[in-house]
Amino acid sequence: MGMSLLYACKNKQTADNPANDPVSTDRDTTVKPGDDFFKYANGGWLKKNPIPAAYSSWGINRVVQEELRDRLKKINEDALKANAAKGTNTQKIGDFYYSGLDTVTIEKQGLAALKTELDKIDQLNSIPQLLDEFAHLQTIGITTPIGAYVGQDAKNSSKMVLQLWQSGIGLPNRDYYFNKDQHSIDLRTDYQQKHLPAVFKLAGLNPGAATQATKKVYALETFLADSSRKLQDLRDPYKNYHKMTVAALNKLAPDINWKSLFEKMDYNNVDTVIVGQPEYYRAVNKALKTYPINDWKAYLRKNLISELSPYLSDAFNDENFRFYGTVITGRKAQLPRWKRVLDVENGVMGEVLGQLFVKEYFSETEKKRYKDLVEAVRTSFKEHIEKLDWMSQPTKQKAYDKLARVMPKVGYPDKWKDFSSLTVSRDSYVGNIINANNFWHRFNAKKLGKPVDRTEWDMTPQTYNAYYNPSNNEIVLPAAMFIIPGIKDENVDDAVVYGYVAASTIGHEITHGFDDQGRQFDADGNLKSWWTAEDSVKFTRRAQMLIDQFNGYSIYGLHVNGKASQGENIADLGGIVIALDAFKKTDQYKAGKTINGLTPTQRFFLGYSLGWLIQDTKESLSSQILTNEHSPAFMRVNGPFTDVPEFYEAFKIKKGDKMWLDPAKRVKIW
Ligand SMILES: [Zn+2]
Incomplete structure (x- = not known):
């Protein structure tokens, strides 16, 4: 695997220095980890960083987005000045930006x-x-x-x-x-x-x-x-x-x-x-x-x-x-116009901007690092399946095959989309939008009856998100998802990377292939049962425990929809336990040395929590519970952690602490 070799260098670089430690400085140490881990891990930062008026939520995803916008702004301003030939990507970027900022015409x-x-x-x-x-x-x-x-x-x-x-x-x-x-x-x-x-x-x-x-x-x-x-x-x-x-x-x-x-x-x-x-x-x-x-x-x-x-x-x-x-x-103000226009432009021709972005900001070294991390998670997942006591051998064999064939797409596409038939002018902003909508409609309609293009990405590399596509049995991990603001990738220790990326993203996305929906698709991406009837029943019984667990959570008087959110909650829990066992194979875990007073396992859980360093307005959270399959950010930390034995050990959580869950009620699926 080469994992420990690849990551060994980083351990040396992470000296005890709380000022440059992404999981030490954000904490609110007045909160007991066993009472509200999310608040303990992220509360310090969240207190210091209230939600700006123009946002419905604020946190790590937004901070990354802000950094990306600054980078894209420069690309746009250069395109605006370039006077590029009509039909080139530079012309399209520059003229789109121009039309969006041209408030006189609008x-x-x-x-x-x-x-x-x-x-x-x-x-x-x-x-x-x-x-x-x-x-x-x-x-x-x-x-x-x-x-x-x-x-x-x-x-x-x-x-x-x-x-x-x-x-x-x-x-x-x-x-x-x-x-x-x-x-x-x-x-x-x-x-x-x-x-x-x-x-x-x-x-x-x-x-x-x-x-x-x-x-x-x-x-x-x-x-x-x-x-x-x-x-x-x-x-x-x-x-x-x-x-x-x-x-x-x-x-x-x-x-x-x-x-x-x-x-x-x-x-x-x-x-x-x-x-x-x-x-x-x-x-x-x-x-x-x-x-x-x-x-x-x-x-x-x-x-x-x-x-x-x-x-x-x-x-x-x-x-x-x-x-x-x-x-x-619950947003109180609009973003400045240039930011709005860039966000829209990202939706219209994101891959054009993405090509320029990755060229400057995502190295081959980073790409290799995360491709290797995918394989470490895959190996750990396989070992988890081997150990499952509720799944029979015939189903396990099929699960190994499906897992082995999960295709990872890391960083950015090998082949970029062709925007040559998209026309952009300086004449009308809404006209550009209508043209772009029509471009995307034709892009989709043309696929009818054609072979599936498995190189395609449904997200741009500059998106702070990731996805699993069951029909392609693939995980897609955009470059922006690996960013921790304010710290170079090479300076982040394994523990944090395994929590932040391997658990919350890679393990999460692979587990989607084995959640209540994904498990119904086979290794070829077809909706076709590969489970024995008995194993299906056993899976559903375990999933029901997680549904019940999340049905018990509420915020602002609104109950989480345990059934609608089960796929995401299964993926969160799976991602954590699988990535944690992958982390146990690293040199950092084995050495057991503390950094800024935190053990490797503590840093793993904090690294995962860092991925959900997000707070929402009341309106946004209420809307999310009704419309979104994802549980609110804090529940994506506090919910699944209560199911993980190592979490209790790492933070000495005891009966009587608010997050304590009776061992009989702890859910284990993957
Ligand atoms: Zn998900």
Whole structure:
């Protein structure tokens, strides 16, 4: 493996020096580790670094993001001055940045920038015309009730197939339309009484007409929400997989001419489609007959304006931010414009910026370091499977095969995406966005019927995040995820790296291949059972313990959804125990020497906690619990740690401490 050799140098460099130790300085040592480990590990930093007004959360992820923005700003300013030839990446970067900063043009254009699109909606007179407009809006990235995209067939991962998923609502989750808690009530009240009327007034309606349009749109969205599945009901990959011919789809939703719709959406020669939620599409069909064309026109106008508001004049952008920024996520101010434009540009052509970023900031040495770390985690995972007492040999053999074939993508793609058909000009910011949405729509649509491109990345290298894709059985680890702000990679000791990267990212992502969803996909990435029935039952029983554990957590009166978050919680727990055993093989662990008074194992747990050094506004946290499969950051530390025996030993946690969990209740899955 070469691991200990590779990391040995770092141990020598980490002298006792609390000032430059990323896991020593952030602590709040007035808190007992056994009472609230997250606070003990991160509380010092969090106290000194309150959430800035422009953010809904603040922490290590944001600090990394800020550093990256500064680097990207320079790249953009250079591109702006370069006067590069039309069609080059430099021209696209420079002109995009220019259009986003050109507030004079943006203010002058106002809603006129969308006049052609709004006129098209005004002229709709019939259901067939409405469906054509759905198709058109799909090609420019605007939400309609039809959620279509091309993706890998879950049961045949080498095929790209058209898929239909539930879609079409304006609030972040269907539960917001129905939940009885105060947070949800306040939110939908604002949506109906302030936000939607404001959007319609900005669109030129008088107050009475704006109220009427709001009622119609809200009724339509409520119907779509009521026909949509809850977050936890979207987890079962079998229940959300219904492969059918277009003829069968025509029977399911007969008032839609699907063949024509797909062709107008640039999806050519479609014969088969995978429908996630058939009852939703039956409901869409019903809605087309139930709601008058004028209701639909109001709904589409609202979607168009609302989704493009961040790129329009201040009046539109400010109302959009007031609702989606402040009311939903608790942000009190907007970011400076240049930062907003860079964030948008990252979404539009992130890989163009990513190429320049990794060239300057991510070395081959670093890439090798983390590739080796993946293998150390893989080996440890294998040893964990060998030791499992609840899994039979036949299932274990399949698990070894799947694990061995997990493909790691580390740092940045080997092959970069081609942006040659993306056009960018200085004329109109929102025009650039519409062009970019259309570029990405075509990028996706072109994949239909083509071989799967397994070199592709769904995140840019400058993203502070990572993912597991079950259809490719791959983990994707962007370069930015390895950054610890303020310290060079080579100066971070093994203990911290194993906690910060091997546990919270590498081990976490590999475990996704073996969580409640991922375990249902085989080594080839196909949804196909490879478990004995008995082993499946045993797994589910253990997963249920973790569901129960997290159901017991709440914040601001909202309970964590243990079922919806189980995949993430399984991955967190698996990542920790597997990476910890990998760490036990390093020289640093074996030497057992303390650094700044902290043992190697203590530093491992602190390194993991550093990855979740994040605090959220109340609004953001409340919204996260309803809409997101991830538990809040502090629970991703305090939750799984209570299941890990070494955690109790390392910090001498005893019965009576708040984090103490009865050994019989401690969960062990992987
Ligand atoms: Zn995850």
